[in-house]
Amino acid sequence: MTECLIPVANVDDLQKIFDDFPDRYGKEMNGGIRKRLVLSSLSKADDSPLVAWTWRFLERSAIGFEFLFFDGYGGTQSRHRAANSPHGRLGESADFVPLHRRIESHSPRPGLDLASPCFCRVVPGTMLVETMERIWQPIATRDDWSTLHDMLGAMGDMKAALFLPLA
Numbered sequence: 001m002t003e004c005l006i007p008v009a010n011v012d013d014l015q016k017i018f019d020d021f022p023d024r025y026g027k028e029m030n031g032g033i034r035k036r037l038v039l040s041s042l043s044k045a046d047d048s049p050l051v052a053w054t055w056r057f058l059e060r061s062a063i064g065f066e067f068l069f070f071d072g073y074g075g076t077q078s079r080h081r082a083a084n085s086p087h088g089r090l091g092e093s094a095d096f097v098p099l100h101r102r103i104e105s106h107s108p109r110p111g112l113d114l115a116s117p118c119f120c121r122v123v124p125g126t127m128l129v130e131t132m133e134r135i136w137q138p139i140a141t142r143d144d145w146s147t148l149h150d151m152l153g154a155m156g157d158m159k160a161a162l163f164l165p166l167a
Contacts, residue, residue: 039106
C-alpha cells in the first residue's frame with residue numbers, strides 16, 4: 001500500500017506511520033463514536049466496548065448510521081426523545097441492551113443542548129440518495145428551491161449542535 005508514496009516520502013517515515021496506525025485508528029474511532037454521541041470518556045478499556053457494541057448494533061438492527069447517533073445523542077439525556085423516535089422500538093431489542101448499558105455508563109459531555117433546533121426534529125437531516133431525490137424533484141419540476149433551502153438550514157442546525165469542543 002505504501003509503494004505509491006515512496007516517490008514523495010521517506011520510507012522510514014512511512015513505516016513509522018503504518019506501524020502505529022492500528023492504535024491511532026482505534027483511538028480516533030473511540031473518540032469519534034463518543035464525540036458523536038456526546039459522551040465523556042471513562043477509560044480506553046470502557047470506551048472500546050462502546051465502539052464494538054455500537055458497530056454490532058448498527059449491523060444487526062439496520063437502523064442506519066445517522067439514526068443511532070441522532071437518537072442516542074447525549075446518552076441518558078435523550079432517553080425520552082429516543083423512545084419516541086420512529087426507531088424507538090429498537091431500544092427494547094436484545095441487540096440494543098449491551099450497547100444501552102455502555103451508553104448509560106458514560107455521562108454526557110458538558111455543552112450538550114437538546115433544545116437545539118436540530119434535536120427538535122423527529123428524524124435527523126440526511127444526505128441519502130432518497131433525500132436528495134426528494135429535494136431535487138420540486139427544483140426540476142417547478143423551479144422551487146425551498147426544500148433545498150430548508151435542508152441547508154437543517155444541516156446548519158446539525159453542524160451547530162454536533163460540533164462541541166472535545167472534553
